[in-house]
Amino acid sequence: MPTPPGGVGFAIKPAQIEYWSPMSYKPRSPTLLSRMPWWLLAIGLLFVLGFWAITADGTYENIFRVLSGGVVTTLWVTVLAFVAATILGLLVALARTSGNRVMREFATFYVEIIRGIPILVFLFYIAFVAAPALVAGFNWVAAPLIDLGWLAPATVRGFDFVWRAILALTVCYSAFIAEIFRAGIEAVDRGQIEAARALGLSRWHCFRLIIFPQALRTILPPLGNDFVSMVKDSALVSALGVQDITQLGKLHASSSFLFFETYTVVAFLYLTMTISLSLLVRWLERYMSRRYRP
Numbered sequence: 001m002p003t004p005p006g007g008v009g010f011a012i013k014p015a016q017i018e019y020w021s022p023m024s025y026k027p028r029s030p031t032l033l034s035r036m037p038w039w040l041l042a043i044g045l046l047f048v049l050g051f052w053a054i055t056a057d058g059t060y061e062n063i064f065r066v067l068s069g070g071v072v073t074t075l076w077v078t079v080l081a082f083v084a085a086t087i088l089g090l091l092v093a094l095a096r097t098s099g100n101r102v103m104r105e106f107a108t109f110y111v112e113i114i115r116g117i118p119i120l121v122f123l124f125y126i127a128f129v130a131a132p133a134l135v136a137g138f139n140w141v142a143a144p145l146i147d148l149g150w151l152a153p154a155t156v157r158g159f160d161f162v163w164r165a166i167l168a169l170t171v172c173y174s175a176f177i178a179e180i181f182r183a184g185i186e187a188v189d190r191g192q193i194e195a196a197r198a199l200g201l202s203r204w205h206c207f208r209l210i211i212f213p214q215a216l217r218t219i220l221p222p223l224g225n226d227f228v229s230m231v232k233d234s235a236l237v238s239a240l241g242v243q244d245i246t247q248l249g250k251l252h253a254s255s256s257f258l259f260f261e262t263y264t265v266v267a268f269l270y271l272t273m274t275i276s277l278s279l280l281v282r283w284l285e286r287y288m289s290r291r292y293r294p
Helices: 038-056 058-096 101-115 119-141 143-147 161-186 190-198 203-240 245-256 259-291
Strands: none
Touching (some): 038 259, 058 101, 058 203, 058 259, 119 161, 190 203, 245 259
């Protein structure tokens, strides 16, 4: 190629020209570090630091040993209350979606009243108002057996505060779980229900074979989130003196005056449980979305 007058020229050989097309682009595969969420790395680092502090410092290790007994109580109260609340919430949701207006109105009244009362207030109401009423009602119903000496009369002191707390959490969370079930049931296409009824399926078989399997895929993630929330709200039972993590931490801090160290371990235990459960719920949600992808 000739040089232009008064300037410097350069030549481009055809072999030096590279043509790019979208088909020739090959994205680099992401590394494990780039795919790892930063928030999870930060939580993992926080967990490692907390575990190191507990094992390296004798003070934290002693506090952890004292509070570890409350973990069993916390999980026991949470699991039992959640199972009972799920069963009760399903029954309330079926009543809310029922064709019977009386059942529907009563279930709606139940949900709105329970959801409008703070959990701590309802906990006190169940423990100190409803529990004595239940004991009195039981003694009235069982009066013939009590008079014959076949059954001992029930006492309010015999109604353990752990069971009062479980009853309160069951009733409170059943209202929220009922709304989750109702949303899942109403998300099922009505055409499928009408087709099942047209084929001769009873209401029970229609619910068991058509409605519930499809609704279950929708409600599992929010049910898991409610379980995580109940783990945290179970700390409220310490107001009744139940020996859970919070109550044991409160007693240890007031006796040793190690408030910072004690409540740091309390927070570490709750974080360990709730974050582990949250990650499990996230994995379950992704698994369900992949397995039942249309």
